[in-house]
Amino acid sequence: MFKIILVWILLTFTCWGQHEYSVQNYLHHVKYQRVTSRNSRAVLTVSCWVVCGTDGGRRLLGTKPSTKWTRAGRARRPSSRRRGPMINMDELINQLSATILDDLIDDASLGVIFGVHRSNKLGYLAIEDGFKDNNGEHSEGHPIVIAPNMDVFGQVAIKNKQHECICPSCNRTLAASRFAPHLEKCMGMGRNSSRIASRRIANSSKEGNGNGNIASGTGVSDDDDDADWTFGGSEKKRKRKDKHSTKKKNSRVKNGGAAASTAVSDSAYNSLEGNISSGEQAAPVVNGAPTFESFGAAEKKTLLLQICGVVSEHTGKLCTRTLRCPQHSEEQRRNIRNFFKSFQTSTESEPLDSDNVGNVDVDSYEDGDSQAVREALTRGASWDQATEHSSTSSPADSTSTTSSSSKKPTTSKGGKKGKKGSKNSTPPSSIAVFRT
Amino acid sequence: MKEEDVLTAKMIESGELNRWKELLRLRLTECGWRDQVRLLCRDAIKQGNLEEMTVDQLNNEVTPKARQLVPDAVKIELLTKIKTFLQENTLQESQ
Numbered sequence: 346m347f348k349i350i351l352v353w354i355l356l357t358f359t360c361w362g363q364h365e366y367s368v369q370n371y372l373h374h375v376k377y378q379r380v381t382s383r384n385s386r387a388v389l390t391v392s393c394w395v396v397c398g399t400d401g402g403r404r405l406l407g408t409k410p411s412t413k414w415t416r417a418g419r420a421r422r423p424s425s426r427r428r429g430p431m432i433n434m435d436e437l438i439n440q441l442s443a444t445i446l447d448d449l450i451d452d453a454s455l456g457v458i459f460g461v462h463r464s465n466k467l468g469y470l471a472i473e474d475g476f477k478d479n480n481g482e483h484s485e486g487h488p489i490v491i492a493p494n495m496d497v498f499g500q501v502a503i504k505n506k507q508h509e510c511i512c513p514s515c516n517r518t519l520a521a522s523r524f525a526p527h528l529e530k531c532m533g534m535g536r537n538s539s540r541i542a543s544r545r546i547a548n549s550s551k552e553g554n555g556n557g558n559i560a561s562g563t564g565v566s567d568d569d570d571d572a573d574w575t576f577g578g579s580e581k582k583r584k585r586k587d588k589h590s591t592k593k594k595n596s597r598v599k600n601g602g603a604a605a606s607t608a609v610s611d612s613a614y615n616s617l618e619g620n621i622s623s624g625e626q627a628a629p630v631v632n633g634a635p636t637f638e639s640f641g642a643a644e645k646k647t648l649l650l651q652i653c654g655v656v657s658e659h660t661g662k663l664c665t666r667t668l669r670c671p672q673h674s675e676e677q678r679r680n681i682r683n684f685f686k687s688f689q690t691s692t693e694s695e696p697l698d699s700d701n702v703g704n705v706d707v708d709s710y711e712d713g714d715s716q717a718v719r720e721a722l723t724r725g726a727s728w729d730q731a732t733e734h735s736s737t738s739s740p741a742d743s744t745s746t747t748s749s750s751s752k753k754p755t756t757s758k759g760g761k762k763g764k765k766g767s768k769n770s771t772p773p774s775s776i777a778v779f780r781t
Numbered sequence: 782m783k784e785e786d787v788l789t790a791k792m793i794e795s796g797e798l799n800r801w802k803e804l805l806r807l808r809l810t811e812c813g814w815r816d817q818v819r820l821l822c823r824d825a826i827k828q829g830n831l832e833e834m835t836v837d838q839l840n841n842e843v844t845p846k847a848r849q850l851v852p853d854a855v856k857i858e859l860l861t862k863i864k865t866f867l868q869e870n871t872l873q874e875s876q
Contacts, residue, residue, distance in 0.1 A: 434871060441788070442863035445798075446856060447848065449805050454818050454847035456806075458839045461822035465834065470823065 548667065645685065655681050791870055801859060808855040818847045 464470040490499035508521040514531045648654075653670035654663050655677045664673055792798045809815055825842045826834050 434868075438864055438867045438871070441785075441867055442860050445792075445801075445863050446859050449801055449859065450848055450851055451844055452802060453806055453809055453815075454844050455840060457815055457818045457847075458822055458836060458843055461819055461826070462834070462836050462839055465826055470826070 649682060649685065653678060654685075788867065788870055792866070797866055801862060804862075805855065805859055808858070809851065812852050812855065814847075814850055814852070814855075817850050818843060821846055821850075 461470065488499070489497050491497075492499075495501060509518045510521050510524040511518050512524070512527060512531055514528075517527075519527050650668075652663065653666045653668060653673055655670075655673040656663060664670055666672065668678070821843045822839055825839055829838065829842075
């Protein structure tokens with residue numbers, strides 16, 4: 346009991362005039378339960394109420410508290426205890442709520458502090474606040490550049506310029522994106538390349554004409570193609586030029602001054618094709634007649650010597666492969682040549698034609714005994730045979746009346762002449778082929 | 782005698798304390814107080830030793846400023862809530 350009184354007296358003195366703090370302190374202590382023993386807590390509570398009570402009394406009296414006042418206070422304690430809470434309830438509640446609020450705020454800020462501390466310890470504080478940090482701390486390393494025509498790293502933006510390639514075969518400049526498709530067509534690899542037809546014609550003409558210096562080694566036109574692929578552009582171009590020039594020369598010799606370049610032969614081929622597709626039903630030349638007739642029989646013949654020429658059922662076009670094309674049979678080729686022959690007999694003059702055939706054959710024999718040449722010759726011979734057949738059969742099924750009948754003898758003569766010419770220089774083996 | 786204890790217990794039991802906490806957190810996030818406190822923390826960390834900074838140090842430095850930064854509106858709102866709760870409970874107690 347004495348102990349309690351002593352503590353109370355002590356507290357009364359210490360809290361004199363600053364009771365608010367004491368109340369707050371008390372509440373704080375209560376809240377955090379730092380007051381260990383139940384007894385002392387009770388004492389504190391009592392003393393606190395007393396202080397409040399004295400304060401209330403002080404207010405009521407409006408006088409300065411005397412030293413005796415404590416004792417009086419103590420004497421009045423029961424009554425003040427009854428009144429104290431009632432009077433100071435609002436104040437107490439205010440204090441309490443303020444404390445609680447502060448506590449809550451501390452709690453919230455502690456949460457933030459924990460978060461920041463953790464991120465700092467783990468080292469991602471700078472990363473979390475990235476943008477501001479970049480502006481401040483790490484700006485020496487990688488400053489963010491905000492300027493026109495620059496990216497964020499301060500590099501000048503690359504202009505979206507299209508790269509241009511120069512085609513090695515035709516020396517045209519193209520956009521890089523268009524280069525591959527162009528090359529496919531230009532170099533003659535794809536199915537629908539524009540040059541592949543002329544290339545094949547050129548190759549087969551080489552074989553057919555027999556001046557196959559290039560092809561004589563291999564004897565196969567496909568190998569020639571392969572060689573083209575491995576050669577560089579300029580070399581290839583030169584080679585092509587050579588081809589053209591030799592061919593031009595040949596054709597000049599053959600046709601007696603008629604200019605026949607590959608382009609001409611191409612167009613001849615096209616017109617022929619158009620003619621075939623339009624007038625396939627044995628209709629006499631109507632629409633395509635001028636173009637068809639504008640090319641001499643010699644050209645048509647050279648064309649037919651070079652390509653397979655069978656009209657496809659699907660596309661209605663001439664087959665542009667070589668004479669040894671595996672897709673069509675010998676019979677089909679013969680038939681189509683007969684078909685052409687029936688036109689020729691009705692339209693064209695023959696002497697040139699026959700001369701031409703002879704020429705061709707003779708040329709081929711000069712270069713001699715390579716297998717390819719021989720085969721080409723047999724093709725030529727078979728064509729000749731076909732013409733012979735057609736010439737014999739043409740009167741029977743020809744639609745035209747006068748011209749065909751009048752020119753019949755010349756045709757047969759031409760065919761015979763050609764045959765004779767070839768016969769003169771043919772090796773025995775090819776003669777055997779001939780006669781079969 | 783144990784009025785405060787009783788009050789504290791009631792606050793916790795009824796879940797009112799948690800509700801206040803949540804409300805306060807929401808309000809403080811809304812008004813950007815959290816970001817401000819974050820900045821304070823970072824400044825404190827930058828000023829002090831980067832690695833050695835403890836939570837207590839941070840708390841001591843930041844908490845007083847953080848208290849001041851809380852907007853009055855938020856304070857008043859929460860205070861009224863707490864007061865009403867306390868008044869109700871004390872009234873019940875006294876009755």
